[in-house]
Amino acid sequence: MKRLLSFRSIPSGLKTFAYFCLKKSSFSTSSSAVVLLSGGADSATTLAVAVRDGFEVHALSFDYGQRHRHELVCASRVAERFGCREHRIAQVDLRVFGGSALTSSDCDVPKDRQDRSSSIPVTYVPARNTLFLSYALAYAEVIGATDIFIGANAVDYSGYPDCRPAYFRVFERLASLGTKAGVEQGVEYKIHAPLLHLSKTEIIQLGIRLGVDFGMTHSCYDPQESGRPCGHCDACCIRQEAFHKLGFARDPALERFQ
Numbered sequence: 700m701k702r703l704l705s706f707r708s709i710p711s712g713l714k715t716f717a718y719f720c721l722k723k724s725s726f727s728t729s730s731s732a733v734v735l736l737s738g739g740a741d742s743a744t745t746l747a748v749a750v751r752d753g754f755e756v757h758a759l760s761f762d763y764g765q766r767h768r769h770e771l772v773c774a775s776r777v778a779e780r781f782g783c784r785e786h787r788i789a790q791v792d793l794r795v796f797g798g799s800a801l802t803s804s805d806c807d808v809p810k811d812r813q814d815r816s817s818s819i820p821v822t823y824v825p826a827r828n829t830l831f832l833s834y835a836l837a838y839a840e841v842i843g844a845t846d847i848f849i850g851a852n853a854v855d856y857s858g859y860p861d862c863r864p865a866y867f868r869v870f871e872r873l874a875s876l877g878t879k880a881g882v883e884q885g886v887e888y889k890i891h892a893p894l895l896h897l898s899k900t901e902i903i904q905l906g907i908r909l910g911v912d913f914g915m916t917h918s919c920y921d922p923q924e925s926g927r928p929c930g931h932c933d934a935c936c937i938r939q940e941a942f943h944k945l946g947f948a949r950d951p952a953l954e955r956f957q
């Protein structure tokens with residue numbers, strides 16, 4: 700009631716502005732965002748975009764039974780580099796189901812594939828983006844954030860069903876329908892996928908502009924014990940091609956393994 704009286708005392712010309720300020724502050728006191736951070740080139744650039752856009756970042760990574768943990772080490776470094784408010788690593792064991800070369804030892808990671816656009820490769824992890832976005836949504840609701848960033852890309856990985864704009868729009872609808880914040884406060888969640896339509900070359904150019912040190916990132920699906928990228932999986936090949944196009948002699952991620 701007190702708040703209503705003070706609102707009435709505001710001059711009429713400012714009422715609309717004041718209304719939006721009050722509406723925003725009733726749910727969130729800062730522009731926090733949850734950023735899904737794998738430790739790869741795309742998620743590091745996505746994090747840099749969120750920081751550029753003024754969000755206070757809560758980074759979220761997953762220990763999901765992937766073949767190696769090097770990317771989690773990289774994720775921690777990138778989160779620290781960009782001054783994230785918080786970096787959480789959630790345990791989600793996708794080896795329970797397998798079904799992907801990244802989560803099952805029954806299936807090898809393909810190397811030196813020439814045609815990477817013909818079909819969804821065995822490195823696709825079933826429903827991974829849906830699982831990860833669901834965790835991000837839970838995290839967002841807890842901290843009062845309405846913005847979630849994901850480094851999904853539909854250009855170099857064409858065919859991935861959970862990297863399409865229609866998928867993200869439907870997930871936003873689900874988020875508003877399936878959360879207390881959405882039902883009781885009318886909160887509308889926004890899924891940001893700023894890299895969706897960029898090529899790998901464009902992503903790296905953007906990252907460089909925003910201060911990403913790609914030597915800190917790790918994209919390889921099947922690294923050596925030391926963490927050195929294999930140089931032959933799809934992720935390595937796509938990165939190498941992009942860095943070569945941009946005039947780099949080699950992928951900066953290799954610099955740590957001289």
Ligand SMILES: [Zn+2]
Pocket residue numbers: 918919920921922928929930931932933934935936
């Ligand atoms: Zn590799």
